[in-house]
Amino acid sequence: MGYLGGSVTDVYSFAVYYFFWVAIAVFAFGAVYRIAKMVLFWRRVVKAEPRNRGVGAWIIGLIRTFVDPIIFSIKTKPHDFLAGMVALHLVGVIPLIFLLAHHVAFFAYWFSPYKIIAETGLWIPLSVTTSTLTITSPIEVKFVDSIWGPLTVVLNGDVLAILAILGTAFKIGTKVMEQIHGLRHVRWSDYFSLGLLLFILLTGYMAARHSTGTVTMDVGTYRTVLGLHILGAEVLLMLLPFSKYWHIVFGYWYGKLHEWYDLRVQKGLV
């Protein structure tokens, strides 16, 4: 009986074949709970007659609603913007989670329509020189022929992981500084959330780089590190509905669309 059959023999198989379903169940429960709460608190109110500035103004308003805070952040807090928005979000975590070749393969295993990312070539390789997946693959060193063209120099797992690690470490540092300054919005749970993210990034990076340079792992260690990486990601999935990470799934989209409706559609702010 081997791990391919699905029994729990180590951290890896525990994470992939067993805990996965626990994480999905907790996430689903949490998501339903939070959305149900919003629905439950919905109150019917009589709205004022909206100020009609036309559809063009609505569309520009929609774009500005999403873009203005980004521009504001670039202008007022450039370091936070680079670390928090660029490193942690735009080129770091988001493409890494959804486009990294390894993740595409993993997601497509559970959810076959995800294969579309692989088929359209949108996946990003592990590094600029190799797209080999595991230690057992024949190692070839050649430039990756990716749809991203020369952008692959940046859009690859190595660079993105390093950016994301730097961004997350910076955010943890900011929290520490803010706490030293006596700012009251820093929560202990923030450290847990960000620490978990850092843990996932580090184990992911270690697992992915298991066979190059100076670091070499045997299969057992590799499976353990990868198992921890997946386990961390599953804990994060469970945490999504109960933490600040809910913004990815719901909070951000609801908040921006509500603001757009309130200020731009209803009040006509241009």
Place this chain on the structure above:
Amino acid sequence: MEQMAPSPAVKQLLEEVKRNISWEGFPADKLEKALAEALSALDSVKLHFLENCVGCAACAPACPYYYVSEKYGPVEKAELARYMYRKEGTILGKLLGPLLNAKKPQSEKDLDEIVEAVYRCTNCGACYVSCPFGIDSGLIIKGILGSIATKTGRAPTLIAVFDVIERKKLFLEIPSFMYIWNEVMKKAEQALGKPLPFDKKGAEYFLLVNMADAMFYPDAVIGAMRALDRAGLDWTLPSKPLAFRPPIAAVIGLQKQAKEMIKILDEDISKYEPKNVVLLDGGFVYPWLRFQMPKALGRRPSYRVLHIVELFEKLIKEGKLKLRQTDDKVTWHDPCQLARRGGVTEEPNFVLSAASKGFRKLPHHGAESYCCGGGGGIGCMNMEMLEQMGKLLGVSSKDLVASDKELEFIKKTAEHWSIAVKRKIDDVKKSGAEIVVTACPVCMHSIAGGSQLYGLKIQVRHIAAYIGEHIE
């Protein structure tokens, strides 16, 4: 005008107000009640504001009071409401308490912290549009925290006095107030050269002149009347004020009372059966009457509400109002309540461009306009205001303060305002304008005071006063 002696009505008013105000102590029972009321008024939007803040502090530099101290950043102030919400309104908060910053105020110091947050916020909405998640911290601070501060006794006495004056219509019984009102009307009559069209029924336009309008910018009241008259409109105005600055209860977070006031005002206005109600006040009066009123009434009012600057735009476009164009180096300051919270951003630019070739926008205008730092009751918290109002009510300024602690608080607030206003003054300086036109009494007072403080020589005018003088 001679100083009036306090009328029995004023004495009674002060006694009544002070009964509910205490800046000292920790009234646990009142806190519990206030907290329960605040939680029962939550809806899905407020829930989003309370639950979805990630603490990124991207909103911080938007706030005029962040420049006083980083502990006055929007997220910092709103967090005090989140502390309570998490403790009382979430399961995880109850279970994990301090790990999630879930706690209730425990002491006098905690309440002091709350009231300080409330009066370091103008409800300008700059944090709302700069938050990547569309979180309106101002609404949480002035709404939830404001109501908790006031209901546990920490409200600025002067604003509480205005609130009672408004809700009980005591302005009608305070001789100095009515003296001001009658003087303005007399001057307006002279300016128009004919009797004012008081109390007409079914007029196209009802100019809602409130007590505060007559007090703070009589020339604007007269300017608006000139414009309505010259445009040949069918218009009217009330012969006596219907409100002080409605709903002033909202400034101290008394939402229920504010809604009641709106209902009374609607009844009063409806008796005149107007088609449009025109406002001069571009402060909180505008978003309340234009956008909150239907919510408060549970139906849309039978008339349209518009600000005088919207009417000016319409009349100029229709060719009914002709202006003499000058070369004034003039700019427009967007009152936060009229612009960010009311959506009136284009109209003033159009109107002022028609009035002067020298019109220029401020470097930060419209949705990005800098707040003057005086709103949300902060403009009332200085010695000058206390003395002026004391004179009008026939009492000493000390009678308008509950205790030494409140007095200290007022002085500190005024000091902090002088830092918060600087960003606005610098923006005006950059524009090179010599005249700043706006539409809110607090903005006018704040910008005039700030420019004096920082040595900028400018005039500050209400749009209706400015346009009134430019009519051909």
